[in-house]
Amino acid sequence: MSAFLALIRAAFRRESEHHSRNVFRILGSLVEILARISIWQAAFGAHPALYGITLSQMITYSLIGGTILSSWDATMIVRDVGATIRTGAIGSSLLRPVGYPLMLLADQLGVRLFDWLLVSLPVIVIMGLIYGIEPPASLGHAMFFLGHVVVSLAILMLTGILIGLFSFWVFDAHSLEWFMRGLLAVLSGGLVPIWFFPKGLAEVAHALPFSWITYQPMAVYLGERDLAASALSLAAGCGWTAALGACVAFVWSRACGQVVVQGG
Amino acid sequence: MAPIISAEHVTKVFRQRVRRPGLLGSLRDLAAPVTRPVNAVDDISFAIAAGEAVGYLGPNGAGKSTMIKMLTGILAPSSGKVMVLGRHPQANRVENARQIGVVFGQRTQLWWELPLSESFELHRRMYRVPSEVFARNRADLTEMMGLASFLERPVRHLSLGQRMRAEIAMALMHDPKILFLDEPTIGLDVVAKDVVRKFLSRINRERGTTIILTTHDLQDIEEICPRLIMVDEGKLLFDGAVADLRARFGARRRLVLEFSREPGFVHLAGAEPDGGEGHLRSFLLNDDGRSLVELLAALQADADLRDVRLHEPGIEEIIRTHYQRRIETGRAA
Numbered sequence: 001m002s003a004f005l006a007l008i009r010a011a012f013r014r015e016s017e018h019h020s021r022n023v024f025r026i027l028g029s030l031v032e033i034l035a036r037i038s039i040w041q042a043a044f045g046a047h048p049a050l051y052g053i054t055l056s057q058m059i060t061y062s063l064i065g066g067t068i069l070s071s072w073d074a075t076m077i078v079r080d081v082g083a084t085i086r087t088g089a090i091g092s093s094l095l096r097p098v099g100y101p102l103m104l105l106a107d108q109l110g111v112r113l114f115d116w117l118l119v120s121l122p123v124i125v126i127m128g129l130i131y132g133i134e135p136p137a138s139l140g141h142a143m144f145f146l147g148h149v150v151v152s153l154a155i156l157m158l159t160g161i162l163i164g165l166f167s168f169w170v171f172d173a174h175s176l177e178w179f180m181r182g183l184l185a186v187l188s189g190g191l192v193p194i195w196f197f198p199k200g201l202a203e204v205a206h207a208l209p210f211s212w213i214t215y216q217p218m219a220v221y222l223g224e225r226d227l228a229a230s231a232l233s234l235a236a237g238c239g240w241t242a243a244l245g246a247c248v249a250f251v252w253s254r255a256c257g258q259v260v261v262q263g264g
Numbered sequence: 265m266a267p268i269i270s271a272e273h274v275t276k277v278f279r280q281r282v283r284r285p286g287l288l289g290s291l292r293d294l295a296a297p298v299t300r301p302v303n304a305v306d307d308i309s310f311a312i313a314a315g316e317a318v319g320y321l322g323p324n325g326a327g328k329s330t331m332i333k334m335l336t337g338i339l340a341p342s343s344g345k346v347m348v349l350g351r352h353p354q355a356n357r358v359e360n361a362r363q364i365g366v367v368f369g370q371r372t373q374l375w376w377e378l379p380l381s382e383s384f385e386l387h388r389r390m391y392r393v394p395s396e397v398f399a400r401n402r403a404d405l406t407e408m409m410g411l412a413s414f415l416e417r418p419v420r421h422l423s424l425g426q427r428m429r430a431e432i433a434m435a436l437m438h439d440p441k442i443l444f445l446d447e448p449t450i451g452l453d454v455v456a457k458d459v460v461r462k463f464l465s466r467i468n469r470e471r472g473t474t475i476i477l478t479t480h481d482l483q484d485i486e487e488i489c490p491r492l493i494m495v496d497e498g499k500l501l502f503d504g505a506v507a508d509l510r511a512r513f514g515a516r517r518r519l520v521l522e523f524s525r526e527p528g529f530v531h532l533a534g535a536e537p538d539g540g541e542g543h544l545r546s547f548l549l550n551d552d553g554r555s556l557v558e559l560l561a562a563l564q565a566d567a568d569l570r571d572v573r574l575h576e577p578g579i580e581e582i583i584r585t586h587y588q589r590r591i592e593t594g595r596a597a
Contacts, residue, residue, distance in 0.1 A: 006389040014377040017418075092371050094338040097361035098390050256354075 003098055004106050011110020015118075022118060029067060029123045036062040037131055051195055053224075060134040061193060061218050063127055067120035068149065069214040071184035074156045075177050077108050081164035082173020101161050101252050108157045137223025144230040148217035151237035155212050158244035159184070165248070168255040189215025195224070209240035267311035268442065268474060269335060274344035276305040276330050304330040306498035307344070314441070317468045317475040319485035319506075322495040323587060328478040331495075332446050335476070336366050349441060362391060365435030365473075369447035373431055374419040380430050381415045384437060391438035398437060405433040408463060425456035432460065436467065443467070445477045449484055461487045482583070494583070496590070513582050516548040519556070521563075522571040533562050543570075 015022070040058040044050060081104065084090040093103055124133070136142035163180045167173045185191050187210040194205045194215045205211050216237065220230045279299040284292055305327040312318055322328050333339040334346050337353030337360045346353060353360040367373070374383040388398045406412055409429040414422055422430065428448065435443060445464070449457045465488045468475050477489060485492055485506065492509060494502040502512055519535060523543045530537070534554045535547035549559075556574065563569060577585075 003386075003390040003392075006386050010375055010378060010382065010386055013382070014375070017377045089371060091333065091338050091368065092373050094357065095336055095361055095366045095373065096390055097358045099358065256357075 007106035008110040011107045012114045015111055015114040025119050026122055029119055033066050033127050036066055056134055057222050059131050063124055063133055065190060065214045065218050067123050068116050069152055069217055071156055071188045071190050071213050074160050075181040077160040078164045078173055078177040078180055082167040085167050101248050104161050105157055136221050140227045141220055141223055144234055145217055145221040147234045148220055151241055152213050152217050154241045155209050158248055162248050165251045165255050184210055188213035212237040212240060268314045268349055269312040270347045272309050272345045274305055274308050274341045274346055277301045277303055277342040303498045308500045310493055310503055314474055315472045316491060317489045318491045318493060319489035320478040320493050326495045327498040329446055332444050332478055336444055363441050365440035365443045367431045367435045367445045367448050369450040376420050377418055379416045379418055387434050387437050393438045401437050405436060409433045425452050442474045447479055449481055464488050509582055513586055518575040519547045519549055520573040521545045524568045524570045527567055534559055
């Protein structure tokens with residue numbers, strides 16, 4: 001556990017070294033949120049609500065869903081794993097007495113925590129002050145939302161590690177990365193909430209774990225679920241987390257025999 | 265004593281893609297790739313006892329790193345068996361990793377963006393080194409390797425020599441029983457090489473740490489390793505004491521005679537002429553037990569010999585002779 005926490009901290013420290021990059025990440029995130037909000041303003045036009053969702057709710061969805069619950073940057077892990085395999089740097093990781101998926105998880109958590117604190121939070125505060133942000137529907141909803149955030153993080157990280165591990169078979173990590181990016185952008189509800197999806201696609205999205213990354217937590221936050229439904233949704237998310245964890249363990253056990261360490 | 269490292273008929277085969285020429289060829293490669301097997305390690309066996317220092321030597325592409333990767337558990341052999349400290353290193357990668365130290369000269373184990381001291385701290389936690397052991401080792405290694413002046417500097421700011429010293433120090437923080445080094449002196453200047461060699465030799469002597477070192481710098485081996493394993497094209501060529509290498513490869517001593525005037529053709533019984541011009545003549549001695557005095561006495565009295573020099577072949581020369589011979593036979597075939 002101590003090693004795991006230390007690795008998270010190391011990733012956090014590493015991120016903090018890139019000062020100029022971090023400034024641009026905040027700027028980039030601000031522009032992205034601005035674009036999302038503008039699109040929803042245009043879509044709503046003069047309507048106070050669409051399908052029972054108000055513009056103010058959608059702005060809140062964009063703000064939180066586009067920052068701390070966003071799946072976009074999490075696909076970087078696929079690129080990173082691919083690069084370590086291509087260059088043979090994976091060898092250095094495998095020399096350490098820690099499970100490789102666990103190292104990946106710690107590293108991603110460090111990056112994510114840094115992002116939350118130094119990119120997401122400032123962006124939410126700045127844009128919230130300009131456009132307004134709705135509070136959670138109730139204290140109970142807030143508690144369930146926090147639970148969902150943990151599940152969201154776990155599902156996102158595990159999906160990234162799972163797809164990253166496929167780089168052991170598919171040498172071109174770039175295609176995997178874009179596959180994951182596209183898949184998650186749609187099915188997490190990160191771009192468009194699932195309540196606006198056509199029926200068939202909505203059913204697909206509900207049957208997969210990815211909606212727990214953005215959509216389910218936001219539906220709870222905004223009070224679109226009552227507390228009982230929120231509890232059920234949280235339980236289902238935990239189930240998905242366990243299933244993905246088992247998948248990662250299985251794929252890693254297969255990948256171990258597949259390791260080819262490039263270079264001398 | 266039972267060996268702590270053993271390899272029994274170890275073979276590692278990689279599949280290498282064969283590319284076919286032309287556009288049609290690349291399309292066919294895409295649809296149905298053709299691969300051919302390459303034996304990076306080919307039926308190698310050896311055993312190493314605790315406390316030994318062994319040089320694993322061979323030219324580029326001889327399969328040195330592949331063997332190290334199998335011993336450290338990051339690759340599995342295609343056939344045969346490797347055992348390290350009584351375990352299969354790949355099946356027990358994490359347990360194996362805890363008891364060995366590894367330095368890859370061309371890769372870093374340190375955290376690039378963090379100060380060196382934090383890499384050590386991370387290492388302590390990952391290897392679960394008890395605090396008092398860590399404190400002692402850190403102090404000792406920092407002193408022996410002269411790390412104090414750059415402990416708080418980010419690793420990416422270190423010079424190659426500083427980094428390599430740090431890599432080796434870190435690999436020893438958890439008191440590993442075995443230290444694997446893959447080209448530890450590559451790219452270092454003469455002074456840094458010397459520091460590293462002296463240090464490794466001392467660690468082997470004083471701590472009894474078993475050392476396996478791959479290199480193509482023979483001086484590394486001469487200074488650190490009494491035992492040498494030589495491989496080429498995946499196969500084992502030699503395994504034994506460095507001192508026995510000469511006998512095994514039949515490298516001969518070279519005798520250079522210097523005359524006061526151009527001597528013309530010089531015949532020396534028990535030696536084979538091997539070039540020379542002007543006042544110098546060079547011979548390769550047949551190792552038939554004849555003494556140098558005897559050889560020289562046979563020279564004509566009026567030869568006007570001014571100086572005599574005898575060169576013992578270093579391992580470098582022995583191995584160069586071997587590789588050259590191999591290339592020549594390859595060409596002839």
